[in-house]
Each structure stands twice: as C-alpha cells, then as structure tokens.
Amino acid sequence: MNPSHLVDLSRLQFAVTAMYHFLFVPLTLGLSILVAIMESVFVMTGRTIWREMTRFWGILFGINFAMGVATGITMEFQFGTNWAYYSHYVGDIFGVPLAIEGLMAFFLEGTFIGLFFFGWDRLSRRQHLIVTWLVAIGSNLSALWILIANAWMQNPTGAHFNSTTMRMELDSIRDVIFNPVAQSKFVHTVSAGYVTGAIFVLAVSAWYLLKGRHIEFAKRSATVALSFGLAAALSVVVLGDESGYTVTEHQKMKLAAIESEWHTEPAPAAFTIFGLPDMATHETHARVQIPWMLGLIATRSTDTEVPGIYELVEHAKERITNGIPAATALRTLRQHPDDLAARQTLKDHAEDLGYALLLRKYADDPSQATTAQIDQAAWDTVPSVAPIFWSFRVMVGLGFFFIGLFAIGFYLAARRRVAQSRTFLKVALWTLPLPWIAAEMGWFVAEHGRQPWSIEGVLPTFLAVSPIPVSSVAISLAGFILFYTVLAVIDVYLLKKYVKLGPGTNSPSDDFSADAAVGPEPAALRH
Amino acid sequence: MVFRQLPARVVPHESNAARDILAALALKAALLIALYAFFFNPAHRPASDAAQTANAVVGTQSAKDGP
Numbered sequence: 001m002n003p004s005h006l007v008d009l010s011r012l013q014f015a016v017t018a019m020y021h022f023l024f025v026p027l028t029l030g031l032s033i034l035v036a037i038m039e040s041v042f043v044m045t046g047r048t049i050w051r052e053m054t055r056f057w058g059i060l061f062g063i064n065f066a067m068g069v070a071t072g073i074t075m076e077f078q079f080g081t082n083w084a085y086y087s088h089y090v091g092d093i094f095g096v097p098l099a100i101e102g103l104m105a106f107f108l109e110g111t112f113i114g115l116f117f118f119g120w121d122r123l124s125r126r127q128h129l130i131v132t133w134l135v136a137i138g139s140n141l142s143a144l145w146i147l148i149a150n151a152w153m154q155n156p157t158g159a160h161f162n163s164t165t166m167r168m169e170l171d172s173i174r175d176v177i178f179n180p181v182a183q184s185k186f187v188h189t190v191s192a193g194y195v196t197g198a199i200f201v202l203a204v205s206a207w208y209l210l211k212g213r214h215i216e217f218a219k220r221s222a223t224v225a226l227s228f229g230l231a232a233a234l235s236v237v238v239l240g241d242e243s244g245y246t247v248t249e250h251q252k253m254k255l256a257a258i259e260s261e262w263h264t265e266p267a268p269a270a271f272t273i274f275g276l277p278d279m280a281t282h283e284t285h286a287r288v289q290i291p292w293m294l295g296l297i298a299t300r301s302t303d304t305e306v307p308g309i310y311e312l313v314e315h316a317k318e319r320i321t322n323g324i325p326a327a328t329a330l331r332t333l334r335q336h337p338d339d340l341a342a343r344q345t346l347k348d349h350a351e352d353l354g355y356a357l358l359l360r361k362y363a364d365d366p367s368q369a370t371t372a373q374i375d376q377a378a379w380d381t382v383p384s385v386a387p388i389f390w391s392f393r394v395m396v397g398l399g400f401f402f403i404g405l406f407a408i409g410f411y412l413a414a415r416r417r418v419a420q421s422r423t424f425l426k427v428a429l430w431t432l433p434l435p436w437i438a439a440e441m442g443w444f445v446a447e448h449g450r451q452p453w454s455i456e457g458v459l460p461t462f463l464a465v466s467p468i469p470v471s472s473v474a475i476s477l478a479g480f481i482l483f484y485t486v487l488a489v490i491d492v493y494l495l496k497k498y499v500k501l502g503p504g505t506n507s508p509s510d511d512f513s514a515d516a517a518v519g520p521e522p523a524a525l526r527h
Numbered sequence: 528m529v530f531r532q533l534p535a536r537v538v539p540h541e542s543n544a545a546r547d548i549l550a551a552l553a554l555k556a557a558l559l560i561a562l563y564a565f566f567f568n569p570a571h572r573p574a575s576d577a578a579q580t581a582n583a584v585v586g587t588q589s590a591k592d593g594p
Contacts, residue, residue: 081567085575088576117545357584366585467583476566
C-alpha cells in the first residue's frame with residue numbers, strides 16, 4: 001500500500017503542472033478566435049488597421065502559444081512515472097484521445113501557426129485568413145480531445161474491465177467521444193478561454209486608451225473584445241449550467257459537496273449562496289439560501305430531490321458491500337484464471353468493483369473488512385467540502401462579474417464612449433488576472449471534487465500511484481515548479497514587452513490615412 | 528492578391544518577436560529535456576504489467592488461496 005504522503009505529493013505534483021499549464025491554455029483559445037475575427041474584418045473591409053490589429057494580437061498569441069505549447073507534456077511524463085498503475089489500468093482508453101490530440105489537433109495547429117506568421121507575404125488574403133481560422137480551429141480541437149480524456153475520468157463510459165489483462169478495454173469509441181460530460185465540459189471550457197482572450201484584449205486596449213496611445217487601434221480592439229466577450233461570458237454561464245446538470249447525472253457526490261448539502265432536502269432544493277461548511281460536524285453554518293434554485297438548476301424540475309451527502313454515503317456503503325464479491329473473485333481469478341464461478345461473480349458485481357477497492361486503504365483483503373472499515377471507506381467518497389464550496393462560488397461570482405463588465409462596456413461602445421470612460425477603462429485593466437483565477441477555480445472544483453477517485457467509481461486515486469520514493473516525487477516537483485515559473489516569468493515578460501512596444505510604430509497616434517482610400521468604415525466597426 | 532500589393536506597412540516588432548520566441552522555445556526545450564533526463568526517463572518508470580497492477584490494486588500476493 002502506498003503511504004498517504006506519496007499519494008498526496010503525487011497529486012500535488014499533477015495539480016501544480018495542470019494548473020500551470022492551464023495558465024497558458026485559455027489565452028491561446030481566446031486569442032486565436034479573436035485574431036481570426038480581426039483578420040476576417042480586414043479581408044472583408046480591406047482596411048489596414050484591421051491587418052495591423054491581426055498582426056499585433058497575433059504576436060501576443062504567438063508568444064503565449066510558444067510558451068504554453070508542450071507544457072502539458074510534463075503531465076504525460078508523470079503518467080508513466082508517478083501513475084504507473086493508472087496508466088496500466090486505463091491507459092488503453094485514456095491514451096486514445098490524447099494520441100488523437102497529438103496527431104490531429106496539435107499538428108494542425110502547429111503547422112498552420114507557422115504559415116500564419118511567415119505567410120503574410122506568400123499567401124493571398126483569403127488563403128491567409130483560412131490559415132488563421134485553421135490555427136483557431138486546431139487550438140479548439142486540441143481542447144476537445146483533452147477534455148474528452150478528462151471527461152472519461154469523470155464519467156467512464158464505453159469500456160469494460162478485463163481481469164486477465166487488468167485493464168479497462170474500449171467497447172465504443174463513439175461513447176467515449178460523445179460522452180455527455182465531454183460535450184458540456186468542452187463548450188464550457190472553451191467559452192471560458194474566449195472570456196480570457198476577450199479580457200486580455202480589453203485590458204491591454206484599456207491601458208493604451210488610458211495612456212493615450214494607439215487610440216484608433218485600441219478603440220477597435222476594445223469593441224471586438226467587448227462584443228465577443230459579452231457573447232462568451234453569457235455562454236460560459238449557460239454552458240456551465242449544462243456542465244452542472246451533467247454533474248447531477250453522473251457525479252452526485254461532487255454536486256452535494258459543491259452545495260455543502262449534508263442532508264437531502266425536500267424538492268426543490270434551495271441554493272446556498274453563503275455558508276461555512278464544517279467537515280468535523282458535517283454541518284454548514286450561517287447558511288444564506290435561495291429557495292428552489294438548486295432544484296431547478298440541478299434537476300430542471302420542481303419535484304426531484306438532490307441527494308445529500310449522508311444519503312450518498314449510505315449508497316456508497318451499499319456499493320462497497322456489493323463490490324466485495326467482485327474484489328474477492330478478481331483475487332481468485334488472478335490465481336486461478338479458469339475459475340468460471342469467480343468469473344461469473346466478477347461479471348455480476350463488476351459495476352461495484354471500484355467501490356470495494358476503496359477498502360484497500362484499510363484492509364489488504366476487502367472481504368476481511370469490518371463494518372467500521374466499510375463505514376470509513378464510504379465516508380472517503382466525500383471530498384473536502386469547504387474548498388470546493390468556496391472555489392465554485394468564486395468561479396460563479398467572477399462569471400457574473402464578467403457579464404456585467406462586458407455588458408457595461410458594450411453599452412459604452414455602442415454609444416462611442418469607451419475611450420472617454422476612464423473609470424470603466426481602469427476597472428477593465430485591473431480585471432486582467434480574474435479570468436485566470438476563475439478558470440483555475442473551475443478546474444479545482446472539477447478535479448478535487450472527483451476525489452477519492454482517479455476514475456470515478458472505477459479506480460481510487462491511492463491505488464493508481466506508483467510505488468516510487470517520496471524524495472523522487474518531491475525533487476521532481478521542485479524541478480517542475482522551477483520550470484513552470486521560468487516559463488511563466490518569460491511569458492509575462494515577453495507579453496509586457498510587446499504590449500509596451502505597441503502595434504507597428506511606437507508613435508502616440510497611428511497613421512492609417514491610407515485606409516481613407518478604401519472608403520468609409522462600416523458604422524458598427526467605427527468609434 | 529497578396530499582402531505585399533496592399534499599401535505597405537511594416538510591423539517592425541515581428542522579427543524581434545520571432546527571435547525572442549525562438550530563444551524562449553530553445554530554453555524551454557532544454558528545460559524539458561533536463562526534466563525528462565533527470566526524473567522521467569524509462570529508468571525512472573516502475574514496471575506495471577498485469578501481475579504487478581493486480582497486486583497493487585487488489586492485493587493478490589497476500590491472497591490466502593495464492594500459490
């Protein structure tokens with residue numbers, strides 16, 4: 001059995017690398033689409049200011065892409081080293097979308113980003129525009145495949161367990177790809193990336209306007225960011241609701257933890273806006289609730305209950321008890337592969353094998369577990385409630401703040417008053433770090449809320465860890481922190497450097513007089 | 528129509544950016560290779576065949592009916 005500090009340290013290492021990696025990803029997702037939109041306007045209008053915008057934001061996109069690309073590969077290093085049993089147990093399925101991501105999306109993105117930067121003088125306008133959209137589509141496809149892999153960890157579907165190979169084996173790639181958790185997670189995550197890109201463009205444009213630099217450039221950039229950002233921020237909330245609905249279907253304990261709902265309430269359940277969850281007493285103090293709201297959001301009905309933690313723990317006890325014969329049969333089959341009775345028992349109880357494996361923390365042989373140990377294992381299915389409860393509320397609160405910010409900015413832009421509203425510009429500038437905080441909170445809720453499972457209901461996290469020295473994990477963790485910190489510092493330094501240099505020449509007001517020859521600019525694009 | 532036929536407007540920072548990006552990529556590649564070499568090369572990976580995974584996951588070595 002792996003010591004708990006090895007499990008905790010391996011988890012911490014994976015969490016650190018994933019969260020560092022996700023500093024780069026949302027900006028890449030958002031900027032790629034924004035740059036493609038700007039270039040589309042250039043191709044439609046022929047106005048050079050839009051080409052200038054495409055090239056400038058394209059440089060910033062390129063810096064972030066270059067710094068972010070391959071930072072996710074360190075997680076794949078860890079699968080082999082720190083998570084060897086995980087890799088063996090589920091690698092045949094989990095590896096498929098990761099491989100497709102590398103072969104299809106990443107190469108699509110990587111190839112066309114080269115053409116984007118070096119093709120300006122070699123491609124026609126339309127060809128270059130197609131290249132830019134392919135970069136954006138490649139970035140988003142990358143996210144799709146990664147999220148399909150992640151969604152399978154949340155809702156393992158389209159697979160069965162083979163006791164001979166000790167692997168989960170694929171039954172249906174269609175089920176894995178069209179996993180409802182994957183679909184909702186993908187649209188929610190990329191929308192969050194679009195919000196990040198929009199706030200980045202808005203904040204930098206606000207800085208130029210506050211400094212009185214590149215006025216025409218910044219006003220148009222802000223208008224694109226506000227329009228796109230408003231649509232994206234609304235999508236994040238709507239699609240986040242869909243993502244929450246799939247959690248209700250497939251990860252009831254995660255939902256109960258997010259809501260700090262210890263006991264099942266009569267339908268429709270109230271939504272807790274504020275509370276102080278207490279893991280020791282299993283209570284939430286100082287609750288402030290909105291009646292009906294959780295029931296309506298989580299079940300989309302007024303008569304369906306949202307099960308509370310106590311009820312779900314009782315359900316986990318039943319599943320653990322039902323899974324014990326499967327664990328015993330699996331042990332027998334490992335010694336006597338031709339034992340047909342054991343094979344049938346495993347088949348009959350396979351659904352709950354993962355739950356019986358939770359007992360391995362307390363008993364070497366799950367069939368020898370005491371009632372107290374079954375109780376302990378059942379309570380292990382409850383993740384730490386307070387951090388999840390608060391992370392979720394920070395994320396949602398920021399999501400609504402972004403809608404408000406974009407809505408006010410959109411109103412000001414429609415009245416041609418963005419550049420004059422210094423208060424709005426200052427707020428927009430200081431909003432810059434917030435979408436990253438929201439995105440990281442979202443990942444924390446998704447992944448910490450999945451605990452104690454590495455694969456929900458199939459493989460407990462503590463059984464997935466490799467038996468390697470703790471010192472090795474600690475040293476490599478320090479190496480990762482150094483590596484990612486260096487990359488993050490360089491990323492911020494380069495982005496800051498090129499933002500300060502600004503688009504084209506560094507003159508206070510840019511000369512786009514040649515655009516007058518193209519004709520009047522459409523009103524919607526003008527300030 | 529190609530871009531150079533449009534009114535010329537050079538973006539002077541692109542070449543500098545390309546140089547900076549290449550330098551950053553080179554540094555990143557070096558760091559990644561170092562991490563791989565020191566911590567994650569195949570010598571650091573524990574074996575995980577079916578028997579070892581079974582023992583880790585379900586504890587077969589200590590099974591009473593084991594050989």
